[in-house]
Amino acid sequence: MVRNQLLNTSFKGFEKAQAETIVLALIILSNVSLDTIYKEMVTRAQQEITVQQIMAHLDSIRKDMVILEKSEFANLRAENEKMKIELDQIKQQLILETTRSRANNKLDINLERSRVTDLFTDQEKKLMEATTEFNKKDTHIKNSISQTSNKIDIEIASLKTLMESNKLETIRYLAASVFTCLGIALGFYRFWK
Template identity: 55%
Template sequence: MRRVDFTPLEQRKLTFDTHALVKDLQASGFEKQQAEIIVTALVTLTTGNMDTVYRDMVTTSHQEIALQQIMAHLDAIRKDMVILEKSEFANLRAENEFTEQEKKLMEVGTEFDKKNADVDRSTTEATKKIDIEVASLKTLLESLKLDTIRYLAAFVFACLAMALGFYRLWK
């Protein structure tokens, strides 16, 4: 709940002249008592509305106080965040401090990985060379097969030619 200062009833100003309104109502045909009751009701309604407005109003001093409270709250949050960051940084630094054995172990692991990569590279190169040699041998084999078939065909034709030659001679 916020505290709101009300202007005392005596200091509040109505936005219309009640006496003039009573006279206007009498001039319109209302009796004096009826006109006064109507004006009293209007004053009561207007006063109630003004009370509602005054209750809902926030003064400059209230705004300044609320702003100061918000700024104080934000400062407290900032301080908490700085403390939290410092503690997290300290934890990270503690986690990153390794013993000498752990450092040596990491170095050995790094060297092992490098040597393993060299072995893998050498194996890959040897595999490529073997694949190239196998391909060239397959090409040579196909070439030799073709030459063998050619010589065989030539031999068969030569045999046929000689057989035809002998056949002709005997006939």
């Protein structure tokens, strides 16, 4: 019927034989397409069977997953326990090492502090000895300077005294010489007069 309608319809520009060939090709194409669609379609019963098979397969997969999950969980739990034990052992070792290191550091610090204290005490003793020695030498030098200064002062005083006495002697001799010269001059003066 569709064929007849398509054949009776006039196509502009096509002859009747060409139009029939085109229509025939379209009919074949439509039939092939419908056959393909029908082949891919399933009945409700087939669909339900397929759904049941898929559900059964999914249940089987779920059971396998649960079993696998339980075995994996057990393995993970065992592995976790093993790691926990190892971690506790490492923690204990770390605590021991830390305690040992702290004790060693405290000992080293105390030894170093004691050494520094001894060094400081020795340096302080040396400084005190040097200060005492310096004070002794300073006192000795001051005494020497004081004695030397006193000797110099005494020498200066005695030199001044000597100079004064020499000056007085010189003045006396000069005065005596002047008076003697005057006396002689007066004597000559009288004598010639």
